[in-house]
Structure formats: structure tokens, C-alpha cells
Amino acid sequence: MNRWKAESRLRYLKSTHYPVDVTGDACVGDKVVFIETLTVDKKPVYRIVEAEIIRDSYEGYEKKTPHLFTLADINGRIFLRPAAKIYRNGLFAKIRSEEQRIAYLREKHLRGKEARARREAAS
Numbered sequence: 001m002n003r004w005k006a007e008s009r010l011r012y013l014k015s016t017h018y019p020v021d022v023t024g025d026a027c028v029g030d031k032v033v034f035i036e037t038l039t040v041d042k043k044p045v046y047r048i049v050e051a052e053i054i055r056d057s058y059e060g061y062e063k064k065t066p067h068l069f070t071l072a073d074i075n076g077r078i079f080l081r082p083a084a085k086i087y088r089n090g091l092f093a094k095i096r097s098e099e100q101r102i103a104y105l106r107e108k109h110l111r112g113k114e115a116r117a118r119r120e121a122a123s
Contacts, residue, residue: 006035006046018092027104035089050074058115
């Protein structure tokens, strides 16, 4: 799919099924959609990914490592992606309970602070 078609499809999904912009602050339980860029024969190919975030982690503490998301797509396939790649073109989610989401975000931000503190102490 070319970039124009992918962006057009993403605009449609945002307006109908995924109205909440969670770029930069996604958490476990969010059902999200984003554009993923792949390279095929040295040409960029874009695809729309619809998935649910089932886990996030800050791997490793001794050096700077990425914030990773474990996702399950609509077919049940589980895969890992760095947060920076998911957030790059915008990340949009379905509406859900704010109380539960806020609790997950507090816990996520606390783990992120701890990971940064450990990384600074190790260097």
C-alpha cells in the first residue's frame, strides 16, 4: 500500500473506530491502530496495523534500551515493536474506561522513572 492510501485508510479508521489520539502515552489494554513502514526491494511499503497492547516493558537497565510494546493483532498474532516506531506516524485508540487507563498509566510512568534511575546509577 502506498503512503497516500495508508494515510487515507487511517483517517477513516480514526473518524469511525479509533477516535482517541494516544501518541506518546499508550498503555496496556488499549486497542490501537497505526501505520507501519516496511521496506520491500528498497522501496517503502506502508500497512495499517490494528492491535491490542498486551504488555509494555523497559528492557534492560545497564544501557539505553527501547521501550517495547507486545501487541496482539486482530488475528491473534503476537509481536513486539519499539514504542518510537509505533508513535512515529500517530497512534489512535478506541474509547475505554478512563479510571482503568489512568491506573495503568501511573504504573507505566513509575516503571519508566525507575528504569531511568537505574540506568543513570549504572553509568
